[in-house]
Amino acid sequence: MPQHYLGIDVGTTAVKALVVNELGSVVGEAESPLEVSVPRPGWAEQNPSDWWQGTVHAVRAACAQADIREVESIGLSGQMHSSVVLGDADTALRPAILWNDVRTTAQCRLITDGIGKTGLRRLVGNPALEGFTAPKLLWMRDEQPHLFDRVRSLLLPKDYLRLLMTGEKATEPSDAAGTLLFDIRRGRWSEEMLDALQLDPAILPPVLPSTVVTGGLTTAAAEALGLRPGTPVVGGGADNAAAAVGSGVVGQGAMQTSIGTSGAVVAPIERPRVDPAMRIHSFNHAVADTWYLMGVVLSAGAALDWFRRALSGPGGMPPTYDELTAEAAAVPPGTDGLTFLPYLTGERTPHSDSNARGVFAGMHTGHHRGHLTRAVMEGVVFALRDSLELMRRLRVDATEAVAVGGGARSSFWRRMQADVLGVPVVTVGPQGGAPYGSAVLSAVGSGGLESVEEACGAWIQPLDRIEPDPETAAIYDEAYERYRKLYPRLKRHFSEQAQD
Incomplete structure (x- = not known):
């Protein structure tokens, strides 16, 4: 009898559901759009109940497309960092504050000053951003x-869905x-961090x-989703981790861009491994x-989309x-010497600078629209290389890069990645992203496959491979150096501009 596994991803713009059969083929998929509320500039919130309504819609639509009413198990993934705070009777006390909300600058400064960068490296391995x-809890x-x-x-977010599905709280x-x-080294909540921030571990x-089963669908949840009561719900993963699983990037030597x-x-x-300056x-x-x-x-694809929209006239x-x-x-x-910094909304890696802004540098009358477009696309890939260079300093490199996301559909952009990063760039199928990865995790958790590595080997196949061209790579090395030197020269200007 055919077996099916369900992956669900709670994104920022949509809830996505995907049904995979025992061969790893996608046989049903659907999504339900989500709205982001912006009560004030720099704030971003969502109502957790919207995630559940989106999940019900997406799951029913995906299962209808697959023509099934039963799955072996369910895997969950979702946007990282966003906070769901519950009170008595597990009711949400306020809308969830999202990962891209920047209201907590003062709280981040308080954490950094109180614990110190050395303490953050030791306790949680990441900076206070x-x-x-x-920081969202401290803001509250x-x-x-x-x-x-x-x-x-x-x-x-994904664990809020778990609660509604199973009645169990787990991450x-x-x-x-x-x-x-969280103490990333020991794999447990950091008591020292909680004590320092005066937060209750309870x-x-x-x-x-x-890959552990965290509970089964309650009767009410099963009825809402159109599935069998008791269907196992597996731990799942954060969106980036699940997406990496979904593209087979599960062991050292692999990389996903x-x-x-x-x-x-x-x-x-x-x-x-933790970067001494925690830039990554x-x-x-x-x-x-x-x-x-x-x-x-x-701002990656967003930078190209911004540029494209900026070229249209009124009503055009x-x-x-x-x-x-x-x-x-x-x-x-x-x-031809034109460089673009894609910092339209600030930048995370390697600068952690919310004041940074987009820049075209080196423009002259010989440049036309094609130059501007190429500069934007190169700038995005140079920004990816910034991260790879930090990884290489930590003695982490890759034999190839698996390209995912909308940009991976462009063979031109994939070729650019290969030449700029200096590694072969491949695409794999099925291209299901985080929900596919969560379906893989659910298959392992319910015993359909022995391990994540086995599942990726059996289900995920290479589709295309682009090798870097040495001559073009040498040109990009020089262009990357121009790019890399721009931010330090403009940092003070960005800061002063933000204060005007």
Whole structure:
């Protein structure tokens, strides 16, 4: 009898559900859009109940497409860092504060000053940044004490779904690592960090392995989803960890490069390594006894989308991506000296500077639209290389990069990645992203496959491979040096501009 596994991902813009059969083929998929509330500039919130409604819609639609009413197990993944605070009777006390909310600058400064960078490296392996979960709790304590005093539980988005599905509170290491409350080396909540921040450990859920069954669907949840009561729900993973599993990036020597709205470089490692300056993240993977380094580019595909939309006049249609790419391809590598910093909304890796802004440098009358487009695309890949260079300093390198995200659909951009990063760039199938990775984890957790590594070997296949060209790579090395020198020269200007 055919077996099916369900993966669910709670993203920022949509809940996605994906049904995979025992051969690893996607037989049903659907998504339900989500809205982000912006009560004030720099704030970003969502109502947790919207995640559940989106899940019900997406799961029913995906299962209808697959023509099934039963799955072997369910895996969960979701946006990292976002905080769900529950009171008595497990009701949400306020909307969830999301990962891209920047209201907690003062709390991050308080954490850094109180614990020190050395303490943060030792206790949690990551810096205090606005996106992480712990600063959000401190903000609540400072600004909404009437609600903070009522907090009984803290959950992450996918784990809130777990609660509604199973009645159980639990998380797993890859998501816990993004809270700034988790000891990534020991794989448990950091008592010392909690003590320093005066937070009650009782509000935190148990941390279980990503492939462990954490509970079964309750009768009410099963009825809502159209599935069988008791269906096992597996631990799952944070979105980046699950996406890495979904592209087969599960062991040292592999690397994933992502160009979506934002960008990321993910490289699994066999033991935790922390950059002395914490310019790059170190998190637990969704694979047992594995960690990963991650660098983040805040504006990746978003930078090209911004540029495309900026070219349209009032009421006019912007050029298509294919038109822009064709024009960019006619320009030589290095863009005749034109350089673009893709810091439209600040930058995470390696600068952690919310004041940084986008810049075209070296422009002259010989440049045309194709030059500008190519400079934007090169700037995004140079930003990915910033992360890879930090990883190499930590003696972590890759034999190849698996390209994912919307940018991976462009062979031109993939070729650029190969030449700039200096490693072969491959694509794999199925291209299911985080929900596919969570389906893999669910298959392992329910016994359908022996291990994550076995599942990836059996289900995920290479589709395309681009080798770096040595001559072009040498040109990009020079262009990257121009790019790399720009930010230090402009940092003071960015800071002064932010104060105007």
